[in-house]
Amino acid sequence: MDELVNKRINQVIKGDQDAFEEIVTMFQHRLYHVCYRMLGNPQEAEDIAQEAFVRAYVNIHTYDQKRKFSTWLFRIATNLCIDRIRKKKPDYYLDATVPGTDGLNMYSQIAAAGDLPEEEVERMEAQERVQYEIGRLPEKYRTVIILRYMEELPLQDISDILELPLGTVKTRVHRGREALRKQMGTM
């Protein structure tokens, strides 16, 4: 697969747009899925995922073919998603400034601001519930949790995508998992 991707990329670099169409076809579902989980809205997910492909096309010459293409593509998409999330609402998840483990209490308190009444949550379909719970996670935990559990990527790949040290990724996965556990205590 990687070989085929690199072959197509070389064609794209030479200016062949049709070769890029194949790349889009290969990765469309995975990329859309990540964007959908990050943003929780089909229209926005489509817009951002398409924008990610356009940016990949325009900047294709900056892609290092020794690395995984999917990693590079996911990096573009997650960055666009994070930008979109930050533009949409002020970042009132203050966990970044809280040192150590107390962060958990901080954001679980603040996340309560956007919560739905419990009865309504209980009426949700399972799929809807998943999206709801992910949406309640602070963006930085949301990203790692989606990549870890929905894309089932290895921690090292997530570290490459987000350009974060492996240790930071691990910590975020732990905290994200812990936050989910607390959120779902009502289940």
Next chain:
Amino acid sequence: MNTCQEPVIHLMHAYLDGDISREEEQVLQKHLLECELCREMMDELKMSALFLKDTAPIQAPEGFVSGVMARLPKEKSQAGFQRLLRRHPLVAAAALFLLLMSATLFSSYSNNQQFSFTKQPNLIVDGETVVVPAGEVVKGDIVVKNGNLRIEGEVNGNVTVIRGSKYMASTAVVTGKSEEIDQAFDWLWYKIKSTVKDIFPSSDGEKQGE
């Protein structure tokens, strides 16, 4: 609330990440057997992970790919030709051949401005007009370039006038084909026809021999 120490919780996460040594795992299992709160927490953590993994994969909507392609900046035209070359090498080769062929033929058409005609006995030349006099019989084809042809007598063959006019008197007789060529495309067609005749002389040559 779990009152156990952070290291134990850390071990739980390490376990869930598959990032745990055998010794650490034994420490964790031993603790879980002893501590009910930690066992509960471990189960909850496992449950939330399972809950996430149990999601239906979401597919991109229809028309996603064409949507991306429509948003791309336009490609360089050079790439289109390269793609043609790659996909249909024969078509591309044929197109290139025709292009070069017609280029040479066109250039020979426009370069060759001189008055010339096929030499035959009993033809009379009057300025730029070739005359087949009345009562005379010319045996063979006549080709006149950049000049006119007036036929008053008889021609036992084909008559071709390239960029010129042909006048036929009432007494004129032409046994073969008679053509006037004015346009470049007619010229091209004529060239191709005569080339084919040269290559396969039998097909038309027999008729001429009759």
